[in-house]
Amino acid sequence: MEDVSASVEGLVAGLAEVGYIASRRIAAALYMALHLQKPILVEGSAGVGKTELAVCAAALLGLPLIRLQCYEGLDESKALYEWKYGKQLLYTQVLKDHMGRGLADAPDMESAMAALHGGGDLFFSEPFLEARPLLAALRAPGGAVLLIDEIDKSDEAFEAFLLETLSAYQVSIPEIGVIKATVPPVVFLTSNNVRDLGDALKRRCLHLHIPLPDQALEERIVAARVPGIEAALRAQLVAFVQALRGMDLRKLPSISETVDWARALILLHARALEPSVVRETLNVLLKFEADIAAVEPRIGELIAGRP
Amino acid sequence: MTATAGLDPPPMQHALEEFLRALRANELAISPAEAMDAHRAAVQVGFSDRALLRDALCVTLAKSATEVTRFENCFDTFFARSVGSVARAPSEGAAPSGTTFDLEASLEAGDAAALAEAMETSAARVGASDIRLVSQRNLVTRRLLDDMGLRTLDARIAADRAAEDTAARARAERLAQRRAELVDEAGAFVARQARLFTGESGRRMREQILGRQRLTAVEPEDAAAMSALVRRMARRLATKYARVQRRARKGRLDPRRTLRRGLAHGGIPFEIMWKSRRVEKPKITVLCDVSRSVASAAQFLLLFLHSLNEVVESLDAYAFSDHAVCVNDLLDDESVDDATALILDRVGFRSTDHGRALADLMAMSGGRLDRRTTLIILGDGRANHAEPRLDLMRAMSQRVRAVIWLNPEPATYWGQGDSKMDAYARFCTVAKTCNCLDDLERIIADVLRTYVKP
Numbered sequence: 001m002e003d004v005s006a007s008v009e010g011l012v013a014g015l016a017e018v019g020y021i022a023s024r025r026i027a028a029a030l031y032m033a034l035h036l037q038k039p040i041l042v043e044g045s046a047g048v049g050k051t052e053l054a055v056c057a058a059a060l061l062g063l064p065l066i067r068l069q070c071y072e073g074l075d076e077s078k079a080l081y082e083w084k085y086g087k088q089l090l091y092t093q094v095l096k097d098h099m100g101r102g103l104a105d106a107p108d109m110e111s112a113m114a115a116l117h118g119g120g121d122l123f124f125s126e127p128f129l130e131a132r133p134l135l136a137a138l139r140a141p142g143g144a145v146l147l148i149d150e151i152d153k154s155d156e157a158f159e160a161f162l163l164e165t166l167s168a169y170q171v172s173i174p175e176i177g178v179i180k181a182t183v184p185p186v187v188f189l190t191s192n193n194v195r196d197l198g199d200a201l202k203r204r205c206l207h208l209h210i211p212l213p214d215q216a217l218e219e220r221i222v223a224a225r226v227p228g229i230e231a232a233l234r235a236q237l238v239a240f241v242q243a244l245r246g247m248d249l250r251k252l253p254s255i256s257e258t259v260d261w262a263r264a265l266i267l268l269h270a271r272a273l274e275p276s277v278v279r280e281t282l283n284v285l286l287k288f289e290a291d292i293a294a295v296e297p298r299i300g301e302l303i304a305g306r307p
Numbered sequence: 308m309t310a311t312a313g314l315d316p317p318p319m320q321h322a323l324e325e326f327l328r329a330l331r332a333n334e335l336a337i338s339p340a341e342a343m344d345a346h347r348a349a350v351q352v353g354f355s356d357r358a359l360l361r362d363a364l365c366v367t368l369a370k371s372a373t374e375v376t377r378f379e380n381c382f383d384t385f386f387a388r389s390v391g392s393v394a395r396a397p398s399e400g401a402a403p404s405g406t407t408f409d410l411e412a413s414l415e416a417g418d419a420a421a422l423a424e425a426m427e428t429s430a431a432r433v434g435a436s437d438i439r440l441v442s443q444r445n446l447v448t449r450r451l452l453d454d455m456g457l458r459t460l461d462a463r464i465a466a467d468r469a470a471e472d473t474a475a476r477a478r479a480e481r482l483a484q485r486r487a488e489l490v491d492e493a494g495a496f497v498a499r500q501a502r503l504f505t506g507e508s509g510r511r512m513r514e515q516i517l518g519r520q521r522l523t524a525v526e527p528e529d530a531a532a533m534s535a536l537v538r539r540m541a542r543r544l545a546t547k548y549a550r551v552q553r554r555a556r557k558g559r560l561d562p563r564r565t566l567r568r569g570l571a572h573g574g575i576p577f578e579i580m581w582k583s584r585r586v587e588k589p590k591i592t593v594l595c596d597v598s599r600s601v602a603s604a605a606q607f608l609l610l611f612l613h614s615l616n617e618v619v620e621s622l623d624a625y626a627f628s629d630h631a632v633c634v635n636d637l638l639d640d641e642s643v644d645d646a647t648a649l650i651l652d653r654v655g656f657r658s659t660d661h662g663r664a665l666a667d668l669m670a671m672s673g674g675r676l677d678r679r680t681t682l683i684i685l686g687d688g689r690a691n692h693a694e695p696r697l698d699l700m701r702a703m704s705q706r707v708r709a710v711i712w713l714n715p716e717p718a719t720y721w722g723q724g725d726s727k728m729d730a731y732a733r734f735c736t737v738a739k740t741c742n743c744l745d746d747l748e749r750i751i752a753d754v755l756r757t758y759v760k761p
Binding site for chain 2: 008024025028029031032035036038040043085086089199202203206207208209211
């Protein structure tokens with residue numbers, strides 16, 4: 001792990017080995033995150049490989065990936081920890097029986113109370129703690145990669161709650177105290193910009209914006225993700241997608257759509273882009289009826305438009 | 308890499324500090340904590356690899372896609388200069404920064420490195436990076452050159468020109484030639500500083516002035532800047548007010564949910580559930596005057612309405628002059644400019660009839676005006692001697708949560724001439740003068756906070 005993260009070039013090469021073609025800026029962000037121990041906030045439109053970056057970084061660093069999917073209404077009991085209520089209940093019953101025997105021979109109330117306080121209080125203690133993703137990531141013995149996916153979907157209250165975890169790598173559990181990370185996890189947060197994130201959160205993170213890739217980079221990504229594809233077809237289909245991105249569409253196709261399309265074309269044994277094949281598979285690339293309708297009449301021109 | 312980077316000399320740290328200042332001038336909010344992060348990042352990657360430094364600082368400092376673009380521009384401008392002067396630094400020994408710098412000798416020798424360094428030093432001395440407005444450029448250039456010793460040089464050139472000696476005269480011409488080049492270079496240097504450090508401040512100052520400008524007296528050339536300002540304002544208001552949708556009501560037990568949860572624990576109410584309530588989305592109805600008397604302000608009011616419509620979910624918008632029409636569809640479907648034009652085309656520039664407008668509003672949206680609605684009226688309250696229909700105004704004010712009337716005229720004019728504003732004002736929760744954007748923003752913010760949010 002050490003040798004890979006020693007330089008940005010090492011990270012680019014390492015990520016390429018696990019199947020992620022990273023630009024230098026992406027690698028630089030990861031490098032800074034590893035060395036400054038700060039979380040990375042990854043932004044970009046859907047399907048440019050935000051989540052994939054965390055998955056591949058985990059594979060590269062050889063750490064377990066712990067994933068927390070955010071949604072509206074997510075709260076601490078689902079993200080951080082919950083008490084094992086059932087076991088706690090059993091514990092109190094066992095305790096009651098036990099105490100009944102122990103306290104039976106106490107002469108008066110006062111000594112009974114003294115005996116009660118004398119016993120260790122295990123009711124709120126770590127064995128009864130059900131670790132959720134955040135706590136699990138902090139307690140992972142060798143460190144972990146923590147992916148907090150789509151943070152923008154969560155409530156503002158939850159975002160504020162994350163601040164402590166992200167800046168100090170610790171959580172406070174009122175009944176127990178502060179639990180600190182033994183090895184700080186590598187944290188990725190992803191956002192689709194559904195809402196603006198708070199400045200406090202942004203300040204604690206490195207910020208990485210992944211744009212849609214250019215032709216060369218996208219060809220390399222397709223080559224890495226869809227190994228069986230021929231170079232000519234690859235160049236042709238990437239050029240087609242790049243041309244689509246120049247159009248005024250509701251949802252521009254992103255990398256994941258390009259990759260899906262490449263796989264679809266291979267399944268159909270296409271050797272080169274032909275209008276009929278493109279027309280049949282256009283729904284892989286474009287997710288809105290209006291977009292498909294806008295592109296369909298121009299397919300021939302788009303294929304021919306660029307060599 | 309880390310070890311050598313740790314030994315980086317202070318000048319580079321100073322350069323980084325200056326760079327952060329330039330970024331701040333370009334509207335990147337960089338807190339002291341982020342500045343420290345930037346220093347740590349720079350130490351981590353070192354200053355030798357420019358692309359790497361750029362990526363590392365960008366990742367640390369720029370917090371959104373637009374900030375990334377601004378950062379990249381700023382970085383390229385700023386370090387274009389640094390690289391120039393640092394690259395020539397090897398001959399630094401010729402004129403160490405501590406010793407006195409001889410402009411004449413350096414010019415004669417064509418010692419570019421010494422000149423560049425002297426320019427940096429003088430720039431620091433005269434505070435070239437304190438430049439705030441582009442118009443200060445000539446002044447700063449002059450000061451910079453004076454500090455480098457231009458006056459002595461000029462005296463020298465003049466003396467040489469007057470001399471009998473042809474060699475001296477030739478020297479004077481040569482010096483004059485180089486002097487011209489130096490002046491150009493200093494000008495370019497200051498221009499770069501200005502680009503870096505004035506950044507957005509000129510625009511900001513203009514916006515401040517525009518914010519206080521009367522809506523009825525906006526110059527056509529300011530219109531574009533004004534629309535941008537309005538849009539930003541609406542967005543700001545909307546984000547502020549669209550926040551909380553559910554609020555826990557601590558302290559009120561929810562027995563049903565508690566019992567249901569308890570089933571998992573053998574009927575013992577182990578987890579106690581509290582009641583929470585969803586904050587109802589409030590509704591806003593806006594009635595906007597676009598008649599002749601407020602025509603110039605109407606454009607901005609409509610613009611504001613359009614921006615508000617993008618972010619407030621339940622907005623009912625009506626425009627009126629001699630009658631009222633619902634403009635929801637236009638606001639939803641058309642672009643800002645088209646919508647404004649179409650609305651003005653439909654009802655604009657006629658004479659006002661408030662009474663008729665109120666009647667139309669009642670007919671069109673009477674059913675939708677209820678306890679959750681806030682009614683905002685933008686208009687001058689001049690009824691043109693028509694029936695003001697105060698009865699309708701009273702009925703509406705009883706039905707809705709609040710009536711807010713924003714009038715471009717100052718309160719002393721209310722009730723004068725054909726103005727019925729004083730009569731209308733009696734049925735308004737708030738009636739205020741509002742004739743510039745700052746007013747509009749402040750009042751709308753108050754309205755949203757006080758009357759719209761439950």
